Amino acid sequence: MANALVVIDVQNDFCPGGALAVAGGDEIVQPINAMMDGFGAVILTQDWHPAGHSSFASSHPGKGPYEMIEMPYGPQVLWPDHCIQGSTGALFHPDLTTDRADLIIRKGFNPAIDSYSAFFENDHTTPTGLEGYLKTRGIRDLTLVGLATDFCVNFSAVDAARLGFKVTVDLAACRGIDLDGSMAAALDGMKAAGVTLAGG
């Protein structure tokens, strides 16, 4: 079966009680587990930042979380410290089925560049390797679920569509942050990129 379920960042810090909690983030865990048997491959992504990462507001004196800054690769939202390598917040939600994962891909480990997408860092050029992994396995058909709809799911889905994958985002198994209208923009952007939005 040449299809894959790509589960984006279902980690403690993006769930209620976490450092960058997404409302209802934990509600999607059981639905995602239930979807896994319908796919030939299951891939999990893990946001994985070194302490002091350039996307953290704490790394920019005078700046606060959710403010914008200009990075060499373009505008960047500043976030609360989250998903620090080795921390409890970076672990997958304890109820997420991880045994079914063929691959766990980590992203955001470059201190100077954020990485929302599972395919490219935020410079839109440095690859994570996921494209090669999927294509060499003959996987062309992707369903994306996870957190957050308007950031990492959105960037991953748009990149995947541009790379020629057939992409569905199952919105019933996603939750968003919605910063300054980012949810509506993300839904429009995904549609424009040719992503199929299901479960909304």
Ligand code: VGL
């Ligand atoms: C994410 C903000 C910062 C996400 C990751 O998983 O959507 N958002 N890092």
Ligand code: ZN
């Ligand atoms: Zn992050």
